[in-house]
Amino acid sequence: MDKLCRIRDLQRAVMRFEADFEAHYGISLNEGMTLCSLSRCEKMCPGELGEALGLTPSNMSKVLRSVESKGLAVREMCCKDRRQFFYSVTPQGRRLLETLDCQSLELPAPLQEWLNRE
Numbered sequence: 001m002d003k004l005c006r007i008r009d010l011q012r013a014v015m016r017f018e019a020d021f022e023a024h025y026g027i028s029l030n031e032g033m034t035l036c037s038l039s040r041c042e043k044m045c046p047g048e049l050g051e052a053l054g055l056t057p058s059n060m061s062k063v064l065r066s067v068e069s070k071g072l073a074v075r076e077m078c079c080k081d082r083r084q085f086f087y088s089v090t091p092q093g094r095r096l097l098e099t100l101d102c103q104s105l106e107l108p109a110p111l112q113e114w115l116n117r118e
Helices: 002-025 029-039 046-053 057-069 091-099 109-116
Strands: 073-077 085-089
Touching (some): 002 109, 029 057, 029 073, 046 057, 057 073
Antiparallel strands (some): 073 085
16 A cells, blocks of 8 residues: 555656646646657657657657647658658757756655655
8 A cells, every 4th residue: 555655646746747847848748758759869750759658659649749739840751651650859849958957847755756766
């Protein structure tokens, strides 16, 4: 039972951090992690991104639509298979990534404790 309560506390801490992150930067944590993953590769397909972030195809699709509509990522058709799409970060997305500084946001205690264990 104690572990379940600690997991609940950690989940609440992540939710608080995500709310602060979104209020400060105007993007969700999933959008930020998507841009971060895309910035490390020239381009990625939705399946690769979803796997890297642990998101379902449906959730990944929503996040990609959102970053694309905000002008932070761009979708391109694969030249070999026109059914396949790839995503990459736009210059606007790269500029936003440069401003992201999670150190400037207060980490809730359960998250801070968990991160300090590593």
